[in-house]
Amino acid sequence: MPLIVLMEDDAATRMLVASVLKKDGYDVLSSDNGADGLALVREHKPDLVISDIQMPVMDGFAMLQALRADPAIAEIPVILLTSLLERAHMRIGMTSGADDYITKPFRPGELREAASAQLNRREMRAVAQATAVEAAVTSALEEQKHQLARLYEQKLAAGLSEKWPESxxxxxxxxxxxxxxxxxxxxxxxxxxxxxxxxxxxxxxxxxxxxxxxxxxxxxxxxxxxxxxxxxxxxxxxxxxxxxxxxxxxxxxxxxxxxxxxxxxxxxxxxxxxxxxxxxxxxxxxxxxxxxxxxxxxxxxxxxxxxxxxxxxxxxxxxxxxxxxxxxxxxxxxxxxxxxxxxxxxxxxxxxxxxxxxxxxxxxxxxxxxx
The missing domain is CATH 3.30.70.1230 (Nucleotide cyclase, GGDEF domain)
Structure with a gap:
């Protein structure tokens, strides 16, 4: 079951988002500020983070910067929630490392589509990485097998020479x-x-x-x-x-x-x-x-x-x-x-x-x- 960490200081919005996500079968952990939310991310390593931008203690931009700077959690996708319609703020969010953004107010369907897209992309990336690793391991093992086959007779001859020296x-x-x-x-x-x-x-x-x-x-x-x-x-x-x-x-x-x-x-x-x-x-x-x-x-x-x-x-x-x-x-x-x-x-x-x-x-x- 995918785990999502939600950071939103507005209680009504936080309840709405959590309700929509849970109804779709996701596990949700919530926080009302960026600092506590970041702590949840570090502790639980979720599959997705959804965060508001304007929050107390630590805003969404600062949280995103800290998340991307931590190698243990840097690969987790992040969706930003914002009521700032200006293009400049959207651009800041995307250049800071956000994977997507949703402007408030939003429809539940928009939230579902955005969350599903990021989780699918993460799964596909994991599959691609696993496939690449498997291919690399298979190739390495095949090459090792051929090397061992080529070296076997040489080692056998050397072993015979050492083990059974001539008088x-x-x-x-x-x-x-x-x-x-x-x-x-x-x-x-x-x-x-x-x-x-x-x-x-x-x-x-x-x-x-x-x-x-x-x-x-x-x-x-x-x-x-x-x-x-x-x-x-x-x-x-x-x-x-x-x-x-x-x-x-x-x-x-x-x-x-x-x-x-x-x-x-x-x-x-x-x-x-x-x-x-x-x-x-x-x-x-x-x-x-x-x-x-x-x-x-x-x-x-x-x-x-x-x-x-x-x-x-x-x-x-x-x-x-x-x-x-x-x-x-x-x-x-x-x-x-x-x-x-x-x-x-x-x-x-x-x-x-x-x-x-x-x-x-x-x-x-x-x-x-x-x-």
Missing amino acids: EGGTEDEKFASATVLFVDVLNYAALAEKLTTEELSETVRKFYNNAGDTVHLFGARHMQFVGEALLAVFVNSTDTLSVNHGLRAARAALGLVDAAKRVQKYLQAQFPHHKLPLFSVGVALHSGPVALAKLQDPLHGEIRILPVGDVVNATLLLQKQASNAGWTVVASVPMLRGITGAAQTGGRAMITLPGRTQPMDAAELLSLAV
Whole structure:
């Protein structure tokens, strides 16, 4: 309900104006002088001020000057009531910052029209300002999104360089007696590639792996690299993560990747509602044991590249494929689960046959963590 502050020293006129405004549904606060009226404006921040010019204590011109000088109330529209028919006084009122004036005597319809016009103008101005602000914020957020996308790979490279510095000479392998390997692959990737353009598929995969990279970093992976459209990460114990072992951190990362895939699925549903796309989902495998990070020199560029090697790495890749075929989203080998005993909530358990290996692997579906 719009609030109007009325300033009028003549009691009969004040009662008439207030009665007309209240009948139209406005709330009205009244004062018989400019000083008290200005105090009401400062206290209540009304939507409109209607003021007589000739008043005791503070006249309408002085009140208007003080109102426009106060940033907290300067934008409130003001209609002046005057019985001064001379053009000079009208001109003074308008040049002093009045938005409109009504000469006395006036008809109730004139008052209604003037008040309605100012309130509508104020509302339109507020809507226009809000629209402009929203447009500016949207533009800024869009630009920020593109900047973050452009900077992500640079920051990721810098982060890898700082977090995983190369040793002197760059040829000595790193060997870990106990590590957890995480392998995540996008399921239905081929089916998505058939339905989406190259640009759409690139944007979709980028959305997931930008988030995936952040998740893997968050839980302290020692190394990560892409294998086609899949991602391989190695978690080890280190001085800054001794309180949480590598298996538990890898399990948290795996569940975080599943959540990231669900967010991408929502994006696809919103972006391509009529494409009838296959479900965007991932399969994740976790396995623990000895791992080496072999340092290989790139013969073309002379750079040192890291390659995770060992039976654990190979078994993790095979485990992910077989478990996904069985409908498990996150599969963990029993050796890995033993390292987080009491923390893992598991589903089915099975001896999974891995292609090319003589012995099946004892593994279980990881559902959640108790901590």
